[in-house]
Amino acid sequence: MKVLTEWLREYLPGIPVDDHKLAEDLTLRGIAVDGVFDLGAGKGSLLEMDITTNRVDAMNHYGIAREASAIYGLALPPLDTSVPRSAATQESSTRSPYPVRIDAPDLCGRFTARVLRQVTIKPSTGLRAERFAGLEQKLISNAVDATNYVWIAMGQPTHVFDLDKLEGGIVVRRAHKGEKLRTLDGVERTLDADDLVVADEKKALALAGVMGGWNSMITAETKNVVVEAAWFDPAGIRGTSRRHGLHTDASHRFERGADFNAAPVASALVSRMLLADGGETDGDLVDVVIAEAAARTAHRAPIRLEVSEVRRILGTTIEAKGITTSVVESVLTALGCLLVLRSEGVYDVTLPSWRLDLEREIDLIEEIARVYGYNRFANTLPTFDGTVVELPWARQEEKVRSTLLALGWNEALSSTFASATDAVTFAPQPASAVAMGNPLSEAAGMLRPSLVPGMLTMLGSNLNRNVEDVRLFEMGTVFRGTTDHVDERPALAIGASGLTAAEGPHQPPRPLDFYDVKGSIEELFSRFSGRSIYFDKFKPEFHLMPVWLHPGRSARVVMDRSTIGYFGQLHPAEAQVRKLKQTVFVGEIYLDRLYRQPLRQPVTRELSRFQAVRRDFSLIFPNAVRWSELEDALMGLGIEELVDLAPKEIFRDRKEEKAEYSLLLGTVFQSPERTLREEEVQNYSERILKSMGQLGGRLRS
Amino acid sequence: MDHLVDEFCVDNFSEDALERSFARLEEMLRTEFARIKTDEDRERFRLRWVGRKTGGLTRLSAQLAGGRPELKRVSGKLFNTLKQRFQEHYHLWELNPFSPYALAREAIDITLPGTRTLLGAEHPIIRTMNEIVAVFQRMGYSVGIGPEVETDYYNFESLNFPPNHPARDTQDTLVVANQERRPLRDRLLMRTHTSPVQIRTMERQPPPVRIVIPGKVHRNDASDATHSPIFHQVEGLCVGENVTFSDLKGTLDHAMKEFFGAAVKTRFFPSFFPFTEPSADVQISCIFCGGKGCRKCKHSGWIELLGCGMVDPSVFGFVQQKQPDYDPRKISGFAFGMGVERIAMMKYGVSDIGQFYSGDMRFFKQFGSGGRLA
């Protein structure tokens, strides 16, 4: 909203500061000025205002002048509302007034009408034209400009009808369902039974409080007019404004709660302006007031304010004397409240009609703090005798994150949503994804049931930009369930492509493979205290592995018999769908299940003082024999002194399609009690070779 | 030569005396050799013993030449042995595996870059959020979290958003499908702020409460350089007896100094939020120019950072349906909230909010290891 300081100073002549200081003082009191623009010598400044939605009373010059009067302790002179009465009016005071009927008293609380005859419709000149130029407000005609001028001046919207287009008096009623009205913007609108219209006996004239109608608008030929100034129910106006997608200056004010007592004032101001260009009043102001609406607004019951409560909420001020009764009285009185002292420090406060946002004691406390100045309060710290508690899985979460970072994975965040197609492909359970009612886009139609599609999108966008070495992880929420109940769980996704992370000319990098990813997962899981962890996969015909994983290069992770996640190479078919030419590894870990495991607590063993003996076996196995079988067989031998066991080298000749591979098996034997004798080690070796032989292995010659 | 007695001068009156003198010189040779640490030491050692003009052995040779003839055979033999010892020692240095000669052959180009195992980069949003949370944890706040899909009751109604409040428009809120037939309070939506966790926490525990709430929130906003439909907030809530507006001011002033440095100042403006009253916006003095005015603070010297206020009594009223101890006549409290993206953008000079959600490795790497050293 734009405001002219020259106009403010007309209403409050004594403002003791320059425009910049005025802007700062207003801003610090919550009447925010975003910009001050000098209009040149003697013309003051243009203020660009940002008034919060609850302060509709301050969205005009007089309202801001009232705020300034409270800040500077000045009295705000009332507006001149005198209207020159014509001789005819004086004579005809016994004649029946212009007929106005409110048929919808729940939606229209007050309606004033004033008839002006023999007016002259012409362009605005003088002060009004100058001020509109400063505000960049379009000039239309003296009648329309007068209504605009008045709401800019004091906030009350008004409307002027061409009296000669009206058939009978004014009726404020609900529209008939399907009733047609062409509004001032030229649009033919079909009305709803909840819309309020200003009508004559025959037809709707205007969408009440929102926009006037085409048929009764002011034209150059208009001679006689009716000036409308009314109070409409905020919720009703808001409904109509939303239904018709019609947000106007008038609806903006009415839907936030206009001043119930402003209608006669605004009517007088508009009439004075029009009459200045010719014409005369016909009869007195017709003012129809709905008592219930007045009781809800202008005549609300006083509210109790205790100064001790003000102090309990606001606390300590920098000045030692704090919030005194005189501060309370002067602030609230300046804002238009009436204070009656009930007992020591207790007031009954009558609220001004223009401040419908004030309803409770706390609202008054806020006004006192605001006008006193927030920055005049001290900085104190509250005392606290509660306890500090951590989230139950805070440590686990931090450990997952720090471990992945240390292993070279970069943390990412992706969209919370997934496409319907991805939701089907990646949901851990079929038909468990939840749809959005008003999605951001078609690609974001579902709450993500998995972090993997988001991860693949991020991998893809990197690869498309020729960023080929990617290692990402995301920790976030996944959603499943129904539109009646949504279940949220924490999950982890990892995604990688390109070369290994080490950087430098000394060791050539190599392409990342399945085992790099598996290694990170093993490291991660080693931080947790699960007793057993293993990796397996299901045969493709069981359809138990996620469809997005390469069936030959993926694994399920199982910890203490609970499936914790899946990972591996992206299925080539899915890679093709996503146009990923590079080999990509992805995985998802169900953190809610992992977090059930406490973190590993290190426990040390006595270190053996006796020499360890190393034995390596160079073996050849049929391709079908897997490491886990060898490991199980070796562990099954029950050799207590076998303290370490690892595959040290594996060689498969892919080119020649051999049916066998060679394996260098490393073993370490050690006893905690004695030095092992050569024949003991020899015995272990023979048992190992025999066991390997049973699995089809033989020593390489 | 300056000294009175030449160390290399021998006693050559008798065979015995000669032998004693040469034994002394050999001992001296060994001692001096043992002291050699560098190539320069070794060169000084050579010049002292066998240098063409100044060498001690040269002078000794001259002395012996003028000695008694009957001792010449013995002295010649002793001299040659000593000279041979010198040669042995001198060359022994080159054979020493710890000698610079030997070690120089193992030298490498230490100016080549090291082999770095690159650490992953923390996400700047998560990092910023954790830093903010840590400040409040040190001030006695527990961490609270809550669901990202919320009901209308927790996201709006209990926070004093009246049924017609503009924030409830679906144009601002992302809603779950098929909610139309359900009662308004049960309808599911993506939380638009982390404030529902305030209500949930108070419903669970009686006062006093101090919680800090980090989390992801959603709005149905179009994306541009500074707006994202997905963003993060950190909120806080402090409720108890005698918690005042000046406590709110002091708490945030202290927290901002902890987070941005002790020189930072705070300034409070009246504002409006449905769930607090009085409400305030908080500015901090510009962390780039110290308040003098610069491009980042639009030459105002101040940067807007937080929204806050005293918890509205009607919010306590909603909570009292489950926890009667939240009687607004007896207790009071304050709440505050801030946008993490905005702070991270400011702190790290990020101009496009979309980068946080792009997964772009080039962007992330700036926050991790592997960068060039200054």
Ligand SMILES: [Zn+2]
């Ligand atoms: Zn600055």
